[in-house]
Structures are given as C-alpha cells and as structure tokens.
Amino acid sequence: MSLDPVQLATFQAVVDHGSFDAAARVLHVTPSAVSQRIKALEQVVGQVLVRRTRPCEPTDAGRPLVRLGGQVALLEREALADARGALSGRARVAVVVNADSLEGWFLPVLTDLPDVQFELHTDDEGHTAELLRAGAVMAAVTSERVAVQGCRVTRLGAMRYLAVATPTFHARWFADRTPADAFAAAPVICFNRKDVLQRRFTRATTHRDVDPPTHFVPAAASFVEAIRLGLGWGLVPEGIAGPEIADGRLINLTPDRHLDVPLFWQYWRLESTVLSALTAAVQRIAAVALRQPSRN
Structure with a gap:
C-alpha cells in the first residue's frame, strides 16, 4: 500500500x-x-504514529514519516520553483548545530542562501544527530562520524x-598544585549535563576521574562570561580564548595540551538544490574556521 500524500502532509502539520x-x-x-486523516494513515502503517500529548509528538514508528514528510515538502517546493522559473516562496530548512559552532563560525553560512528561511536548533555536538534521526531537522553539525540512516x-x-x-x-587553584590535584579541586564550568568535554580533558590530562565542584551555564556567551568572572575554569574554542590569553585576561592552564573535537556535516541524502548549496557553504566556511589536518 502507498502513503496518501494528503494524509502525510496532515501528519507533518500535526507534528510541526x-x-x-x-x-x-x-x-x-x-x-x-485532521483526526480522520491521521487515523487512516495509522491504519495503513499499522502503528500509532502520534502521541496525543501537549504538544503532539511522533512515536518511534512515526519518526521515519516525519523525515519523509519534510523531504517531500522540500522537493515539491523546489520542483514547483523550477517549473515556474522562479522561486515560489522561500524554502525552509531546519538545521541543528552545536552551541560553540553557532557562536563561532556557523552563522556566516546563512548569508550564502538569502532566499532560504532557516530554523536553527542547538544541542551538544554528541547529541545533535538525534534530531536528524528523528526527522526534525534536515542537516546537523555533529561529532558523529557514522552516517545516520538516509543521510550523507x-x-x-x-x-x-x-x-x-x-x-x-x-593563582588560587593551580599555581602551587600539581595538575591532578588542581583539576580535582578547582570549580569547573560545563555547558549542561550532556557536556562531557571538561571531563574528557581532565581524564586525558591527569589520567584520573575527578569530580570537582561544577557550575552549569547553558549559553555559549554566558559560559565564557562565567569564566571571565572567575566562577571556574572551562574549555573555550581557541578563536575566542586566543585574544583573551594574548591580552592577559585569561590564562591557558595547560599550554602544552588542548582538546580537538572533530566535527562532521550530516544531511539528508536528497538531490536538493537547497541542501547542495547549504552543504557547499558549510564546507567552504568550515575549511577556514576549523582545524584541518594540514595545519594542526
């Protein structure tokens, strides 16, 4: 049995x-x-597709249809634009980006596509691909190197x-202590409870699992400001930390050590003009903004 496009579009509208x-x-x-269309679609699939909650959410069975609905809508819009010889309304593209990329290098990407409406989401780079799996976004900046099903x-x-x-x-926490003792005692700032970068760094530096006092500051700009105010230490992208270290406002606690987090671009495997243009822009800007193997 094939899916009814009207029912699929209705399902997409309920989720959106x-x-x-x-x-x-x-x-x-x-x-x-709407209710009748959703029930008819669920009968075709043989599964409950929508949790009748506030707000409504797709079930595990419904998630693949969320992605399909978004893909169909994007391709239909592009096909209609090609047929008319001009843009027929702005394409809308949902993307999830880790907070440090959004704060640092990603936003200039959007200027390459002035006719696109962007819906940006943010999450930890280790979790951004979850929205891609759920079909909630079309592309993701992620630390996951293995392609999500249906993605490049x-x-x-x-x-x-x-x-x-x-x-x-x-001077208070590090000057007269070994790194192992200092990192075990000094307050640390993390983005949120998903943020494991500081723990990864201290384990690699001290070869110990430490549990220091921890502040959670879930906004990139506020995270850095909390460090400037002396609430704790934290890992900051070199593009932001470098000038402040040079001016003496901050100190690099471990000049011989850093943490490199590989980032990947995952996006729907579609022959889409918009996704192709977005991917090209992301690759071009990331090639300059991020560390590449030739200049590590």
Missing part, C-alpha cells in the same frame, strides 16, 4: 504545529478531518578547545 487544532487551522480544514556525511575539521581561567583563579 503541536496539535490537531493547530494543524486544522493551517490546513484550513476541521479538527475532525562529510568531515568538516576539528574545533580546538583550550582550558582557560582568570589569572586570579589560576
């Missing part, structure tokens, strides 16, 4: 807008019609992090 009523308003039909993957380079703190913080 969070309720049957909201989908009905967007589609200009009654909530009853290309290496972008590595983001280098430096362990930094203020001179006052360094």
Whole structure:
C-alpha cells in the first residue's frame, strides 16, 4: 500500500504545529478531518504514529514519516520553483548545530542562501544527530562520524578547545598544585549535563576521574562570561580564548595540551538544490574556521 500524500502532509502539520487544532487551522480544514486523516494513515502503517500529548509528538514508528514528510515538502517546493522559473516562496530548512559552532563560525553560512528561511536548533555536538534521526531537522553539525540512516556525511575539521581561567583563579587553584590535584579541586564550568568535554580533558590530562565542584551555564556567551568572572575554569574554542590569553585576561592552564573535537556535516541524502548549496557553504566556511589536518 502507498502513503496518501494528503494524509502525510496532515501528519507533518500535526507534528510541526503541536496539535490537531493547530494543524486544522493551517490546513484550513476541521479538527475532525485532521483526526480522520491521521487515523487512516495509522491504519495503513499499522502503528500509532502520534502521541496525543501537549504538544503532539511522533512515536518511534512515526519518526521515519516525519523525515519523509519534510523531504517531500522540500522537493515539491523546489520542483514547483523550477517549473515556474522562479522561486515560489522561500524554502525552509531546519538545521541543528552545536552551541560553540553557532557562536563561532556557523552563522556566516546563512548569508550564502538569502532566499532560504532557516530554523536553527542547538544541542551538544554528541547529541545533535538525534534530531536528524528523528526527522526534525534536515542537516546537523555533529561529532558523529557514522552516517545516520538516509543521510550523507562529510568531515568538516576539528574545533580546538583550550582550558582557560582568570589569572586570579589560576593563582588560587593551580599555581602551587600539581595538575591532578588542581583539576580535582578547582570549580569547573560545563555547558549542561550532556557536556562531557571538561571531563574528557581532565581524564586525558591527569589520567584520573575527578569530580570537582561544577557550575552549569547553558549559553555559549554566558559560559565564557562565567569564566571571565572567575566562577571556574572551562574549555573555550581557541578563536575566542586566543585574544583573551594574548591580552592577559585569561590564562591557558595547560599550554602544552588542548582538546580537538572533530566535527562532521550530516544531511539528508536528497538531490536538493537547497541542501547542495547549504552543504557547499558549510564546507567552504568550515575549511577556514576549523582545524584541518594540514595545519594542526
């Protein structure tokens, strides 16, 4: 049995807008019609596709259809634009990016595609691919090198992090201690509970698992500001940390050590003009902004 495109579009509207009523308003039909279409689609698939929660969410069985619905909508829009010989409304592209890339190098990518509307999501680089698996986004900056099913993957380079703190913080916690003792005792700042970079760095540096006092600051700019205020030490991208180290505002706690995090670009395996242009822009800017094997 084939999927009914109207039912699929209705399912997509429910997921995108969070309720049957909201989908009905967007589609200009009654909530009853939306409910009937969703039930008919679930009968074809043989699975419950939508959790009737607030907001509505796709079930595990529904996630592949979320991705399919987004792909169909993108290709339809591009085909219509080609047929008319001009853009028929702006394409909308959902992308998930880790916070440090969004703060540092990713935003200039968007200027290469002025006719595209972007919906940006952010998450830890080790978790961004989850939104790609769920079909919620079309592309992701991620640390996962193995392609998500239905996606292509290309290496972008590595983001280098430096362990930094203020001179006052360094004098209090690091000046008269071994690195192992200092990292075990000194307060550390993490982005959120998914952020394992600081733990990875201290394990590699001290060869121990340490459990220091930890602050969670889940915003890139605020994260760096917390370090500037002396609340703790943390790993900061070299592009941000470098000038502050040069000016003496921050100190590199381990000048002979850094942490490189390889980043990859994963995107839907589609013959899409928009995704191809976005991928080209991402690769071009990442080639300059990130560490490449030839200049490590």
